[in-house]
Amino acid sequence: MIGLIAILIVVLLAVIVVQLGRVSELSAKIRGEEEVEFQKNNRTAFYMLVFLVVFLVFCVYSAIVYKDVMLGYGPHTSASAHGIELDSIFNVTLFFTGIVFVLTHIALFWFSYKYREDKNRKATFFPHSTKLEVIWTVIPSIVLIFLVVRGLNVWNIVMSDVDPEEEHIEIEATGYQFAWDIRYPGPDGKLGTKNFRLIDPGTNPLGQDWTDIKNIDDFHVGDKFVLPVNKKVRVRINSKDVLHNFYLPHFRVKMDAVPGLPTYFIFTPTTTTAEYRERLKDYPEWQVPADPTEPDGPARWEEFNYELACAELCGKGHYSMRRILEVVEEEEYEAWLASQNSYYMSNIRNTDKDPFAGQLLDIEILQRDKVLKEEFTSALSDEVSSSLIRLSNVFFDSGSSVLQDQSKYELNNLASLLKANSNVKVELGGHTDSQGDDTNNRILSQDRAQAVVNFLRTKGVNMANMTAAGYGETSPVETNETPEGRQANRRTELKILSK
Ligand SMILES: [Cu+2]
Numbered sequence: 001m002i003g004l005i006a007i008l009i010v011v012l013l014a015v016i017v018v019q020l021g022r023v024s025e026l027s028a029k030i031r032g033e034e035e036v037e038f039q040k041n042n043r044t045a046f047y048m049l050v051f052l053v054v055f056l057v058f059c060v061y062s063a064i065v066y067k068d069v070m071l072g073y074g075p076h077t078s079a080s081a082h083g084i085e086l087d088s089i090f091n092v093t094l095f096f097t098g099i100v101f102v103l104t105h106i107a108l109f110w111f112s113y114k115y116r117e118d119k120n121r122k123a124t125f126f127p128h129s130t131k132l133e134v135i136w137t138v139i140p141s142i143v144l145i146f147l148v149v150r151g152l153n154v155w156n157i158v159m160s161d162v163d164p165e166e167e168h169i170e171i172e173a174t175g176y177q178f179a180w181d182i183r184y185p186g187p188d189g190k191l192g193t194k195n196f197r198l199i200d201p202g203t204n205p206l207g208q209d210w211t212d213i214k215n216i217d218d219f220h221v222g223d224k225f226v227l228p229v230n231k232k233v234r235v236r237i238n239s240k241d242v243l244h245n246f247y248l249p250h251f252r253v254k255m256d257a258v259p260g261l262p263t264y265f266i267f268t269p270t271t272t273t274a275e276y277r278e279r280l281k282d283y284p285e286w287q288v289p290a291d292p293t294e295p296d297g298p299a300r301w302e303e304f305n306y307e308l309a310c311a312e313l314c315g316k317g318h319y320s321m322r323r324i325l326e327v328v329e330e331e332e333y334e335a336w337l338a339s340q341n342s343y344y345m346s347n348i349r350n351t352d353k354d355p356f357a358g359q360l361l362d363i364e365i366l367q368r369d370k371v372l373k374e375e376f377t378s379a380l381s382d383e384v385s386s387s388l389i390r391l392s393n394v395f396f397d398s399g400s401s402v403l404q405d406q407s408k409y410e411l412n413n414l415a416s417l418l419k420a421n422s423n424v425k426v427e428l429g430g431h432t433d434s435q436g437d438d439t440n441n442r443i444l445s446q447d448r449a450q451a452v453v454n455f456l457r458t459k460g461v462n463m464a465n466m467t468a469a470g471y472g473e474t475s476p477v478e479t480n481e482t483p484e485g486r487q488a489n490r491r492t493e494l495k496i497l498s499k
Helices: 002-032 034-065 081-114 130-159 273-280 330-338 343-348 368-380 405-420 438-458 483-489
Strands: 169-176 179-184 219-221 224-228 233-239 244-248 253-257 263-267 306-310 323-328 388-390 425-431 466-472 491-498
Touching: 034 081, 081 130, 081 263, 169 224, 169 244, 169 253, 179 323, 219 224, 224 330, 233 244, 233 253, 253 263, 273 323, 323 330, 368 388, 368 405, 368 491, 405 438, 425 438, 438 466, 438 491
Parallel strands: 169 233, 224 323, 425 466
Antiparallel strands: 169 179, 179 219, 233 263, 244 253, 244 306, 306 323, 388 491, 425 491
């Protein structure tokens, strides 16, 4: 063992001696080759300049060659109104950062050339320059202020909510693992209320409250949803489980779907699917067959579709959260709407989940919300003399003045109309059919009118603006001889007393 260590020490000493010899040899060489080294530095500095020119030429060239794949150009022009604005922000930012990119690269390579090794040059001591600091602070600040203000401006345009009076379509997208459930409001133009407690995967995936008359015509769509061109669309965005993201890349629409926190996005499609296909047709990459195994099949541009995707990595089935959006002309949209079936009518109607089971539900009732508002507004205008509005969705328990739950939606709507027009004075009139005792009918109708007034008061309508009147059976609108006629006579009416 000791022998082995002794041998090792001798070997190591030998190695050290050899290495020391090498070091001195090398240092002598360096002193002799200083000149060679100097020339090498000169050459490298020159190559830096050559690289600078080649690199910048390459950048400009690739920007020109690839301009069609840049946001906002050629086939990638936005298909929505606000998208054009968003793209222009990208491009303005690219313009300024492009200038900075070119200037800093010129400075970087020029300096490495200019300040290459020079035997006669001494380093300059340059601790501070106020002028330089002002320049490199003020110029970027001005550019940044410009970019931020422009960005905020566009952000405000994109994110401002729609005025409820403004014409628009409101749909709802609910994300879950792993699909989107898309709901349309149906002919009444209003989405019904939801309550997560009512969610039942089999019969009520969104938790729609069926006592809300607005839910009755709402319909759900499958893999494809359709929107009309040039109409403002507001999308309510929800999630049932984890974070998802409602992403329509061609329309520059992107918004998180957060469980428990409804979000929205408003956009106006400006290009139909057919127009977008026509646009793609001109580009070689879209002229190849859509299916490579079928060279004679349709080209890629013919098969193009707008896509809804989820832009939040939400689980292993994330990729399957895909839906197709078709943007069409108004008439085609109307035809598509008419071909859709209400979820309530096809799944809930007359089942044990239906609060209106066995009751008449004609399409006019579904339209009541809209009609009530229209009638109210026209009764306030001077041209119309009639100031009587029938409240067709106010129901009472048989023979009593207890309001049924399903009455609350129409009365809520009425309450908001009255609150918005606080100078309007109204009378709520109760009417019965001719069956039963006259006096009892008058008392019942008075109590019912009072129940409506009380309900409206709890919703914040000024008590001083409302009176209740019981007309009993004195003012029938139909004959009392038939059940239909009697049903029409049992009613609650709103009379506008002063505007
Ligand atoms: Cu997702």
